[in-house]
Amino acid sequence: MYIEKINLCEEAFNHILAIIAAQGYEPGSKIPSESELGLTLGVSRNTIRAALNRLNALGILEARQGEGYFLKDIDVDIFANLQLPIFLEASSNLETLTEFRIGVESQGAYLAALKAEDDDLGEMESILHSAEDDLKDHERFALHDMNFHLALAKASRNSMIYRSVEMIKTLYTVWLRSFVRIHGNAESHAFHCRIFAAVSGSDAIEARTAMTEHMSDVLGKVKKDASKTTEKFSLS
Numbered sequence: 463m464y465i466e467k468i469n470l471c472e473e474a475f476n477h478i479l480a481i482i483a484a485q486g487y488e489p490g491s492k493i494p495s496e497s498e499l500g501l502t503l504g505v506s507r508n509t510i511r512a513a514l515n516r517l518n519a520l521g522i523l524e525a526r527q528g529e530g531y532f533l534k535d536i537d538v539d540i541f542a543n544l545q546l547p548i549f550l551e552a553s554s555n556l557e558t559l560t561e562f563r564i565g566v567e568s569q570g571a572y573l574a575a576l577k578a579e580d581d582d583l584g585e586m587e588s589i590l591h592s593a594e595d596d597l598k599d600h601e602r603f604a605l606h607d608m609n610f611h612l613a614l615a616k617a618s619r620n621s622m623i624y625r626s627v628e629m630i631k632t633l634y635t636v637w638l639r640s641f642v643r644i645h646g647n648a649e650s651h652a653f654h655c656r657i658f659a660a661v662s663g664s665d666a667i668e669a670r671t672a673m674t675e676h677m678s679d680v681l682g683k684v685k686k687d688a689s690k691t692t693e694k695f696s697l698s
Contacts, residue, residue, distance in 0.1 A: 474513035486569040489535035571673035573618035575666035582617035
């Protein structure tokens with residue numbers, strides 16, 4: 463994930479926000495160091511430091527002398543409002559948005575397996591039953607699909623993961639209807655059932671693995687569709 467735009471500090475700020483959401487950090491958690499973030503994003507430590515100082519000034523991070531930066535117990539609505547421009551920009555690039563989903567939702571599935579309560583499991587199971595009834599209805603299945611992901615995020619008990627998936631659902635559902643017409647519903651439904659089995663069995667590692675494989679499968683299909691579109695335009 464290398465930054466190419468002119469305003470490096472702004473881009474670093476946005477990417478650090480995305481990393482915080484994707485990793486599901488809890489308040490009080492230490493985030494990666496300046497040098498680690500610089501290597502991840504491919505920019506200088508001065509650029510990273512400027513972005514971190516901005517996050518510190520906004521009350522999202524707390525700088526501790528000699529220790530690094532730690533996530534504060536922030537107002538999630540403020541965090542979500544800061545993320546919204548990133549999601550709106552990424553909505554035109556499904557590959558970028560899906561890559562982000564892999565990180566966020568895999569961690570969400572892991573946490574859900576540890577924290578889900580009976581009501582959460584009942585909600586997910588109900589959604590899966592509805593999805594199975596509507597396997598031949600692409601419009602309705604797309605809604606069930608994203609509702610399952612949102613219910614799973616809610617079960618993670620991590621408000622930032624939940625709000626991230628909530629925003630993704632709004633941007634993703636319309637596209638998903640055409641996606642399932644092309645690729646079908648059965649494979650996604652099978653992945654959802656596998657994830658649910660892991661969560662209901664409190665198997666956090668399997669839940670994360672299954673979600674990673676599920677979203678990686680979606681990413682592969684997104685890339686394949688994009689290459690077909692590019693090839694079509696190049697031939698026309």
